[in-house]
Structures are given as structure tokens and as C-alpha cells.
Amino acid sequence: MRRVHALLIVALFFLIGLKNTQSEYLSHYIRPDLLTENAACRSESEVLLKGIANLELWALKIVDSSSKIQSGILSGNIKDFGNFDECIDTKKNSIRGKYCLAHIHVDASEPNVPIKNEIIDYVSYGRRHTEITHNRTQNNVLLPDILPSLALFQSAFCVPASCQPKDVENMVNVSLKEIGNSVGLKIYSEVFEENCYTETNEPWSTGQKVFLIVFVCLITIAAVASIFEQQIIAQTKITNDKSLLNSFLEKGILPFVISKNWNKLTRDVSKNSMRSMDGIRAFSICLVVICHCGLSNMVLPFMNNKTILDWADQIVYLPIYLSGWSVDSFLLLGGALRTYNMLKEHSEKKFNFFNDFLQRYFRFTLPLLATIAFYATVFEKIGSGPTWYKSVVIHKEACQRNWFWNALYVNNIVNSEDLCIVQTWYLGADMQLYLVAPLIIHLLWRWPTIGKQIFAFVFFLSMLIPAAIVYLTGAAPLYAASYTDEQIIDYLKWLHYFTPNRITPYMVGIALGFVLWKLKSGDSEKMPKKAEYAGWILSLAALLASLYTAFKFVNPSFKYDLVETMIFAGLHKALFTIYLAWIIYACESGRSENLNKFLAWKPFAFISKLSFSIFLTHYIVLSYMEGTLRHQRYFDFIQNTHVFAGNFTFSVLLAIVFFLLVEAPSRSWVGSWFVKK
Template sequence: MLTAALLVLSLARLLQGSEVAGVGNVILQEIVNIVQNEVQHEGCRRDSLLLIQEFQNYTDWALQMVDATAKFPVGILQGNLRQLGDFDECVTASGDGIRGQYCLANLQATPRGPEWERVLHRATAGRRHLEKTRGRTIVNAIPTFARLEWAICVPSSCPAHDVQAVINAALQRLDLQIDAEVLPEACQLESNSWPQLNFADYVMIAIIVATMVLLVAGSAYDKYLERNKDIKHNTGDLEKILLAFSVPANWRKLLDTKQNPGNVGCIDGIRTLSTLWVIVAHKMLFLTTEPLVNKVMLINFIQDIHKMPLANCTLNVDTFFVISGFLRGYNMLGELQNGRFKYLSSLVQRYLRLSPPYFIMIGFYASLLMYLGSGPAWNETTGVNSLYCRESWIFNILYVNNYFNIERLCVMQSWYLSADLQLFLLAPLVLYPLWRWPTAGKLLAAGLLILSVVPPVAAIFISQCPGIPIMSAREDKLIEYMMYIYATTHNRLSPYLIGLSLGFVLDQLRHRDIALSRFWVATGWVVSSTLFLAITFGPYKMMQMDYTYNAVEMAAYGGLHRLVWGAAVAWLVFACHTGHGGIVNSILTATPFRIFSRLSYSIYLTHVAVDLFISSRIRSPLWTDEFQMVHSYLADVAIIVMASLLLHLMYEGPSLTITAIIFRKDKPVDKKPKGSTKGMTVIQPKMNSNTQKNSH
């Protein structure tokens, strides 16, 4: 605002002798008065007056700071409300002992009449009264359509409160009903020197360096053994642990496409496609928080019913819960039959399998991620995420962050890992009765399955929250939904119980001929396909901006859709594994899916960090459409896969091998019934790594 007025002054200077020059002098005097009266910091006052003087003299650094400040925007009615100026031009401006400082002011407009109210309603895609335009509770998790921002380049000596005071004073002089807020984290300087690292940063660097040393040593030792096969080596546990860090060995394991007996092959395809869907979901979520030239387009996007799989894209998580429950159920029942199940041992093994790469990502968020880039929103996105991890890491490593301090969630997607481990802990309460007392266990499982829909139904109905993320919901209700319904374990029971039940069914069918008539196979596929379509496209009207909230409708869909989706996924796994999958099974068991499936956990851990990094670096509002979305998505996937490969080869692969060394077991005895197994679907009691390691 203030420096924009300096541009008017510049025009007046070019038109010397005209009446405009007089207007320029008036504006200049107003600016000087504002600075002298409103700026409290002496250095800021001095530097600001020098900026005005040097701008009159056309000094390069002063012109650069004015030029970097946002100007009157275009495309307001299309949602172009966040004017970011030129970040790099501002922070690189310097001269006469003054450095440029980039500040992003958050504006709150008060319309003077119904005409302006209608304009703002259109420009904010109807979300003007649904969002708080100040402060963020859950970073990058809530849509942002109503934020008005204005970038201003000021001297580095100016604190945020002085910048805010000057902008508000200028707005009052212009008689505009706009109030500005400038937070300290919204002002940034150029990061042109080596950052001041703290103790945690050095610890993280030391861990990475130590890992690199182990990777080199493990790879070299592996090559030594490979070249000296004729020499008899007695490899002990320490040598095996060193070999766990062998990059060639972990690379071979990753690319191994051999299909082991007893492998539920379709899970590879389901896991892969669901992982890609998760990336889509978070990509769409980040788009709703980013500055776009045509942001209103996103509201128009959800009006196309054929795009509902992209708009209603949180269903992928329920697929993972079904798979996770199935793997837990089938493995535990197999171990019970062989007398090998140990509750504490299985829990520790699970914790050690998941934690090393996860903890590395937490440490990376809390330390080094902050130093990797810059941008107008870097501090309030990447910076805030880093802060949350420094504050709340203890809840992550205890796997309780989906209940404690969730409003400051470290690693946004990590709530799932906590919910999954908690369900892993509780699963024996259902599985042991099913194994020990089958009839009573079935009644218990059925009762729990029915009761599992009660918590989400009650929570939605009582709190009047949406049952799914919808654009017509108020921001506070979306936050309540994310914190108390979406991320809580007790509201995620139904798909996990479906998975446990599927594990029990397939356990009962071990070594049995599963022959279904064409009628029942066709019926199963028709019913499951109908359920998939109904759950995906059913909430179309709910997701539109003109939807009128109906608590009963929301509670019914919000409480039942996870159960119904889980049942459809369970049929998909059952049919494919028992030989009734046809072309669907052929697709889901394709060789590339096996490789991608092994990498999916690392992808899950890294993809939001990549999205966050890309989003935080945005310098100016972007224009987008369907093609741009696809183009950006494919580029993101390529970067995510590369980042995931690093995490897998450095931490996930070694941790899996080391965990297997610690919990080394004899191969279980397959208690097959006597007689031929010809024409039968045989499922081994112990499955390969696909089955042993839960999905994420």
C-alpha cells in the first residue's frame, strides 16, 4: 500500500509541471507523516525516510524495493486474492546500509454494501464467511479461499508491528474498510549465509553421516563376500547387521519380483493404487491452500460428477485399514495354530519395523527441512511444521499423536501410523476369541462390527460436523472433523474389523477347495462394484457449495461409508486370492506393482514433505487446470519416488533386515491335511514380507 503510493509519486516526477506532480507531493508528505507518527522503532523510522528520499533520486536499491512490493491485482473475481509481489527481488535489495525485508500482510476487508459483499463472495468462491482469515490451526489441512494477502518490501530494521501500523494508517487515510495484520513469521530476510545450526541439527547431520558410513561399509563388505565365494565365511550377527546396510543387497530385494507361495498377490496392486491415490488426495489438499490466479476453478472442479474420485479421495485410508487388519488377523491366527504367537514380541517387532524411517522423517522435519528453501509462505508452512515436530515429537514416537496435541500435528499424515499401531495392539481382543471359542468369537466380532459405526455417527450428529470433508463447511467444523472424527482410532474401527474378519475367513479356508458358482461370483462382483460406486459418487450433492447441512444425512454417510467401503475391499481381496478375480486379479498382480508396493511405506512417509517443500516455495500465484494438475502430479510422483528410494535404501531396508535378525524364527511347520492338494487354493500359514509387514 505505502510503497504503491511511491509509484504514484514516481509518475508525478515524470510529469513535472502538471497537476499530477502536486498530487505526488501531497502523497509524499502523507507517507512521511505516517512514518514519523506510526513507526516506533528509531532505526526503522530512519531507514524508511531514507527509502523515500532515495526513491525520489531513482536509486537502484530503493526502486528495487518498491518494484518488489505487490501492486493492484487482476483476476480478483477468479480468486486471485494473494498478491505476493517479488520475494527474491525484495530480499536481495541492499544499499546505504539498508537491506530489503519481505513482509506478507494479511488483510481483512469489510464490505460497505451488498454490491461489494457480492463481489467478495464470488472472489472467495463462497467461503468468505466460512474461514478465519487469520491464523492457522492445522497447517495445510484446511482449504484457504478467503485469505487476502499483500506483500510489501520494507527496510530490514522494521519490526512486524511497525509494518502493520504503517499499512493500517495508510489504509485509513485512503478511507478503505480494510484491516491489516503482519505477524513476525510473515517477515523474512535473505538467507545468504550458512544457517545457525542448533544441537538437534548437528545430531541429525551426525545420524545421516553415520548412516552413509554404514552404507559404504556394508556395500563394500557385501561386494567382498560376493567376490570371494570360494572362501568359507562364518558370518555372525554383527556382520549380518553390517550387511543389512548394503545398498546392492537392498536394491536387489526391492527389485525382486519372485512370487512366493502363499503370497496374497493382489495386495501389491491394491497397495500401489491406494498409495498413488493418497498422493492425489494430498496434492488436491495442498492446492486448496496455495495461491492460485484462478482459485475459483477448484470449486467448479467438484461440480463435475466424473471427478468425484478426486474430490472424495479420503477413502484410500480405509483401504489401508482393511489390508492392515487382514494381515494382522491372518498372521496372528497362523501363529496361534502353530503355538508361536507372542503378544509382546509381535508388538516390539512391529514397532521396530515401522519406527526407524519414521523417526528419521520426524528428525528431518524438526531440523534440516527448514534450511532447504525459502518463499513468501515458507515460515508459516514449512517453518510451522518444523516447529510442531520440535514441540510434539514425543507423541509421535509413542504413537499417540492422533489423540494428543493433534492441533499441532507433527508429520501431517502420521496420525494413520498411530491409529494403525493402536488397532494392532487391540486386535488380539478379537482374534483370540475367534481362534479359541469360534462361535462366541464370531458373535463378538459381529457385535463389535455393528457397534463400530456408533462413535462416528454420534460424533457427527452431536457436534454437527461434516461426515466427510466438504467445501460448504465452516473452517472450525472442518478442523473438528479432522481432529476428532477423521484421525481418531475409535472412529476408524469398522474397516479394520472388516480386515480382521477377512483374515479369519481365509484362515478357516486354509488348504480347502474354494469353489464358488458363477452366480455367486457374479453377484459378489456386482454388489462390490455397486458399493464402490455408491460410496465414491454418493456424496456428490453434499460436496457442492450450495449444500444445506443435514445432520441425519451426514451422520448416516459418515458413520456407514467406511464399513461399506471396507466390505467391498474385502470382497476384492477374497475374490482375487481364491481364483475368482479374473482380469482384475491379473492387473493387481502385475510385476511392477510388487516393486512399488515394497516402496510404498517410504512413499507414504516422504510424499507430504515433498508437497510441503514445493508448496512453500511458490513465489507468485499459479494458474491451473486439469492438464496442469496432471502434469504437476506426475512430476511430484517422480520426485517422491526418488526421495522414497533414498529413505528405503538408507533406513527402511536396513531396519527390516535388522528386525528379522533380532526376531529370527524357525520356519513354521505347515500343518496340511493329508491327501492331495490338486485343484485347491493353498494359503501357507506364514506369508512373505508382503503379508508380514503391514501396509501404511
């Protein structure tokens, strides 16, 4: 206890020392004498210093918009964005403000004084030893950079626009060195071109103009189609001539009629459809958005950053940390529907592998390419902010480089460290599993005994794959700040994105689809009550086992153990998806009517139909909000719930527009191209 008190007292004097040097620091970070190689920057900096001495407003704005040493550092308030707009809006003749967000590194200058290292470790929750902080640029981390940033100090500096990042770094480092020497710390900065901004009026590129023209055309076509639809229908009723309706409306304009597309979202589905899946799908897409909001929390500036890691100690917040498991539920549903539909087509002698694949490919790819086009062209034009490059522009560059890997659905394997639209790794994994699943499904149909044996072998092998990956790479078993950045990178690349590690939930889906097909076709035996009770007990036990073990692995105090991690990596997907599979089976077999009614609730059906559009577009909302953030936020449950509700609402609204203009018309076109005989 005394050591804690001593630590806090030293920390207090440490902060007081920094505060007392603040005014001197502000007046000295502009150092023209150091700018020996940049005459323009040196000249404008000298004018700036004279302006500060004469209390000229424009010069004071440049100093005012730069970061000061903030309070609350011991609570994790280690990022300060200054005033972005005040800086870049400042002008004086030819001098314009340039905003640079510098990475600040703090170390004890005297290694034999452990108390200072303890303070720095306390501020960063010990992550300064496990986090990539030095030279953290687009060339040294996964793109986009979704690694935790809880130990990286950041401060903003406003300088004349003629100054280059290296000039800013040299000037700032002199002041930081003086501050560090006064309190016994080694403080220095890194300034990168990608983190510097000036007010620019760059002309629109050809690609951006083309996208805007196409977007306006889509809106115009939808408006014209909606206006003329009723007139054509009325004329058809009078003349009883349906040729105009069939040729002009149905095949040409009808896919764009807004009222028709809206009805696709709101109308009731067939009673024969498996409506419980709507609820599972709706919850899953909500969890996807929660997961990506959580990733943003790991890099955004909070005045109480340490609270983020404190949450990991509380089991009540575990579902938020495990929201990334939602992709396994999507794979479960994908495997179940692929199996059910294929077996149904087999029984009706309508199965056509190439027709199914091409229909699915174009149904997914047209909306996907539209989203990629937005990222690669106009997205960067709609905002600005201290982290706009990292949050938005970097996506544009990745999509311009790698869009074709997305179109081929191999982006989760090829160049997975440079993803175009980060969440689309899932589409690659899902499409690959969709293509190979018929090998097992056909065996289950043609030779059930052999098929079941091969299924069991593949299922067992699928649980060994993630365990083997952990053994070979030492990867983290899930995304959590308790692991090193290198372990998280290995997790993302080899466990999260990598298709072989996603076989298990898809296999559970295949089993579920097979059972549901037997059930719906009347070829299944009635389950005894004891077996039903056993199903509920075992499925709940599987869920609790996966959650309990996961809580151990997200806890910041967890000490990495290779054997435990291998077991968890191999089993948790199977346990979690088996529970979900039982829920769906219980609903569809009539064993849980109340739960089935809940999951079939109309709002869930609405979100379920919109889920693909939400999936494609929600990261646009998150990236925009992250890139335009100007200041620190306060982290707590209510604040984050409010932020999530806003992000999800905007995501749904954007997805509705996308569905009406892009997804629904493309589905109609594809459906007309591949009509099954």
C-alpha cells in the same frame, strides 16, 4: 440476468477505481511519520523515501518487489506474493530488505449497499463467512494449517529490515484505508511475525550438525558395505570359512549393502503371497499423495481460485476429492494381514503377542524417528519462500514439541491439533488397532460362534460411533470447502484422526483375513456361482452408493442436514471397504484371474514395497514445493496432473534413497532381533 450484468459492471468500476489509485498507493505505503516508537525503522524509511525520489536502484527494488493490485480478482486471484527474492536480496549500507506477507481484509463500509457485499462474496465464493481469516496464525488453527484458504486476501510488502510487523501493519493500513474510502470499502491488514522474512545466515545448531553427520555416516557405511561385500564373499569361497561372513557381513554391514536392499524392492515375491494386495496398496499410496496435493491446492495462490470449487460440481473429479479414503484401504489391508498372520501362527502354535508387537514397533519406529529428526533439524535449512514458515518451519517446531507422542503412537489422540508430520496420525490409529485386534481374532479362532457374534456387535457399534460424533459436534462428514472451518476442524480431529472412527475398515479387514485364512488353509466351502454373482453385484452397489452419496456432500451447494450427515458418516467407510474386500477375495480365490494379474503387476509390487517410505517422506516434497512457491499458478486438470506427476516422481526417488539407507537396514536389524523360534 440483469442483476448479474449490473453486478459485473459495478465490479468493473470497482477494479478500475483500485487500479487508478495504484501509483499513489505504491508511493505512500512507506510512512515514516507513523513510526513513533521505532526510531530505526523511521530513519531507514526516510532514507528509503529519499532513494525512491532520487530513483536509486536499491530503493526502486524495494518498491518493485512489493505487491501491486493484480488483475483477475473476480476469478479468485486474491493472493499476490510480490517478488520474494528481490526484496530480501536488496541491500544499501546497513539497510536490508524485509519481506512481509500481509493478510488483507475487505468489507463493505456501507452495510446498506448490498451490491458491494455481493461482489466480495462472489470473489470468495461465499467462504468469507465460513473461513477463519482474521488472526489466522499458528495459535488459532490446527497445526499444520491445512484448512481451505480461498477467502483470505494476501499481499506482499517490502520494507527496511528494522521495521517490525506492527510497524508494517500500521503503515499499510493507512494506505489501505485511503484506497478503501475511495471505492466505499473497508480495507485493512494484519501482519504477523511468522510471515516476515529477512536474509539470515544463522549458524547450524548442534542438532542440525548431528543429523548431517549421521546422514554422511549412513552413506559412507552403505558405500563401504557395498564395496567390501563382494570381497568378503569371494574370500569366503576361497577359504570356505563362513564365520567372517556370518559375524561381520550378515549382522553388521549386510543390512546396508545397497544391491541387497535394491533386490528387496525388485525381486519377485513368493507365489504363496497375496499379490493382489500389492496393487491395492500401490493405488492407495498414489491416492494419499493426490489427497495431500489437493490439500495444498486449498491454500496455494491460484489466479483462478474459483475453479477449484467449480470442480466439486463435476462428478468426473470426485475421485480426487475422495482420495482421502485411501487410508481406509490401508486399514483394511492392515486388519486382513493382522488376522491372517495371527490365525496362521495360532495353527502353527507360534503366536507370541509381545514378540509381534515389539517387532512391529521397532520396524515402524526407527524409520519414523529418522523422518522426525529430518523435520526437526535440517529441513528448514534447505529452502526459503513467502510461506516457508507455514509450510516447513512450523513442522520443525511441532516435531520438537511432540515427537514423543509419535513415538508412543498416540499422536492422533494426544495433541492432535499440533501434529508432528501430519500424515503420521494414521500410524497411531493403525498401531492402536493392531494392539486390540487380537481380542476379537482370538475369539474367532478359539470360539468361532461367539467370536462371530462379538464381531458383528463391534462392527455395528463402529458404524454408530461416527454418526454419534457428527450428532455431538456437527462436524463435516469429509474434507470439502463447502463446510465452515469449524466443521472441518471437528471433522479432522474427531472423524479423520480419531481411532474409534477408524474401527469399521479395520473390522472389514479382520473379516477378510478370516475368510482368506479359511481359503488358504483349505477349510472353506466352494462358493456357488449365484453367490459369486451376488458378491459382484452387491460390492459394486456398495461402491456406487458410497460414491453417489459422497458427491452430494462435496458439492458446494449442499445444505448441511444433520440426519443425512450422520447416516453418511456411519455407512460410507463400510460400503467402500466391503467393495475392496470383495476385490481382494475374488482375486485370491481365483474368481478374477485377469484382475489379479493386473494388481500383481511388477511396477505395482515395487510401489507397494516402497509404500511405507513414500508415506513417510512424500510430505517433505509437497511442503518444500509449497514453501518455495513464488507466484500464482493456473488451476486446471492438465496443470494439476503435471504437478502431481512431478511430486509423485520426486517422492518415489526420495523414498528409494530412504528405503536403501534407513528402512531396509532397520527392518533387517529388527528381523535379526526378533527371530521366531
